[in-house]
Amino acid sequence: MNQQRSRVTLMVGTRKGAFLLHGDPSRHQWRIDGPHFLGAIANHLLLDPRDGRTLLMAARTGHLGQTIFRSSDWGKNWVEATTPPAFPKAPAGAESAAAKAVDHVFHLSPGHASQPGVWWAGTSPPGIFRSEDAGTTWAGVPGFNEELVPSISEAIGAVPGGAITHSILVDPADASHMYVGISTGGIFESRDAGRRWRPLNKCVAADFIPTPDPEYGHDPHCIAIHPARPDRLYHQNHCGIYRLDRPGETWERIGRNMPTEIGDIGFPIVLHPRDPDTAWVIPMDGTTIWPRTSVAGRPAVYRTSNAGAAWERQDDGLPREQAWLTIKRQAFGADNCDPVGLYFGTTSGELWMSATEGESWRLITQHLPEIFSVSAGMVAV
Amino acid sequence: MRVLIPPPLHSYTNGRSVVAGRGATLSELLDALDDDFPGIRFRVIDEQDRIRPHIRFFVNAKLAASVGQQVAPADQVQIICALSGG
Numbered sequence: 431m432n433q434q435r436s437r438v439t440l441m442v443g444t445r446k447g448a449f450l451l452h453g454d455p456s457r458h459q460w461r462i463d464g465p466h467f468l469g470a471i472a473n474h475l476l477l478d479p480r481d482g483r484t485l486l487m488a489a490r491t492g493h494l495g496q497t498i499f500r501s502s503d504w505g506k507n508w509v510e511a512t513t514p515p516a517f518p519k520a521p522a523g524a525e526s527a528a529a530k531a532v533d534h535v536f537h538l539s540p541g542h543a544s545q546p547g548v549w550w551a552g553t554s555p556p557g558i559f560r561s562e563d564a565g566t567t568w569a570g571v572p573g574f575n576e577e578l579v580p581s582i583s584e585a586i587g588a589v590p591g592g593a594i595t596h597s598i599l600v601d602p603a604d605a606s607h608m609y610v611g612i613s614t615g616g617i618f619e620s621r622d623a624g625r626r627w628r629p630l631n632k633c634v635a636a637d638f639i640p641t642p643d644p645e646y647g648h649d650p651h652c653i654a655i656h657p658a659r660p661d662r663l664y665h666q667n668h669c670g671i672y673r674l675d676r677p678g679e680t681w682e683r684i685g686r687n688m689p690t691e692i693g694d695i696g697f698p699i700v701l702h703p704r705d706p707d708t709a710w711v712i713p714m715d716g717t718t719i720w721p722r723t724s725v726a727g728r729p730a731v732y733r734t735s736n737a738g739a740a741w742e743r744q745d746d747g748l749p750r751e752q753a754w755l756t757i758k759r760q761a762f763g764a765d766n767c768d769p770v771g772l773y774f775g776t777t778s779g780e781l782w783m784s785a786t787e788g789e790s791w792r793l794i795t796q797h798l799p800e801i802f803s804v805s806a807g808m809v810a811v
Numbered sequence: 812m813r814v815l816i817p818p819p820l821h822s823y824t825n826g827r828s829v830v831a832g833r834g835a836t837l838s839e840l841l842d843a844l845d846d847d848f849p850g851i852r853f854r855v856i857d858e859q860d861r862i863r864p865h866i867r868f869f870v871n872a873k874l875a876a877s878v879g880q881q882v883a884p885a886d887q888v889q890i891i892c893a894l895s896g897g
Contacts, residue, residue, distance in 0.1 A: 493819050493865040493892035494854035510850050516858035531857035 436808045438765045440773055441485065442781065443472035446799035448487055450505055455811065457771055457785050460794050466505050474538045474760055477807030480546050486565045488535035488551065496534045498551065500565045513567040515551050515559035517575065530555055537760065539598040542605035552595030556612045558624065573625040574610065582615055585639070585647030589614060596759060597653035602660045609663065611653040616646035617665065632680045635669035651697045652759040659706035666699040666711055673738050684738025688713070692725050692732070698762035702770055707737045710772060710788055712757045723754040731772070733788050747791035748782070755780070760803035775801030812840065812882060815889040823851040832888060837868055838878040840888060855890060867891040
């Protein structure tokens, strides 16, 4: 681990509340703090990397509507947004499709490093919202919510549970350059801070759509932009693993290089914070009726160290058999240490980590509620 | 107007299960509640002024169909979190 005076805190969002796990500087011992908001659905919980102390959480309960909470003291006190994300009130007599309500905020994303206090939120039904006051008030992005989304909604129609906006990426080199992923909907790019959008799905498979090579309607599960080389994108899709090097427009299916018996289906993808050629995925069984569990009941992480030309299995320490884990798209994260620490949570409430860039794994804790999100933040000590 | 608050909303009412309300309709009552207890309205009513799926309002023990229902100072309004799931 690097010798800078910092430690890692894990932010874990679950179906029944949020947890913070504070690591010691060596990442051996973890102190669990929580649950926060026991019983609430915590879809996403993030530490603001720009100040290292502000937590933002997207939450709702089974009964009540969605909202966003912020804490500046590691969860001792939470302050609710005064204006949570909400679509505009539809005119009287408008078609029911126009009268949209945010069911839940699925994804939070801090704004550009040059814009402290700016946050983005992705919702279901699909929408993106922006806050300029550290999450206190939120405003919809009309170019996305009212122009792009209605124009693509016919691609596959409504889906049970609702389509979600799950990846909002701001180019570290250009605050006005953004990528957004909608599942189902596709990947879209804006170069004017969200006013106008264009699809960016060339050569991405969409096996479930009868139209060959559709312009949109794809099912990206998780998109990542490399922080040190922001012209490089990776994404895990319903139909494979892909890499795109800009200014190119054509995604390359690097999942073709995965072992055939494993396949290239899964939900999250995690990038090495410094090496643009290294990424990790956790394959799920995407055959037949889509069990979405560890392939053959033998969990494994797969790493590429050459931008997807080859993949290596990393399962040392993980269960060897009869382990049918499911890892959701926001439940896999990396810290900034050297070597990089990797962390994933399962729907069965287990939290696993590797302090060796995936070479070996160990269980941090288990018996948590269903884990929806895991993120790692660097905290100065 | 007497308003009964269910436990999931007690964090907004400082733990009180009964509060005083005012207004001529449920919508006005909710606006007034939100003035007194900021944030409470949006947790039970969405941005289209629809009652959220797991919320019910009873006025004098009769189920209300919408927030347009009229209420009077002598009424008792009860907010219910409908049970579901397993």
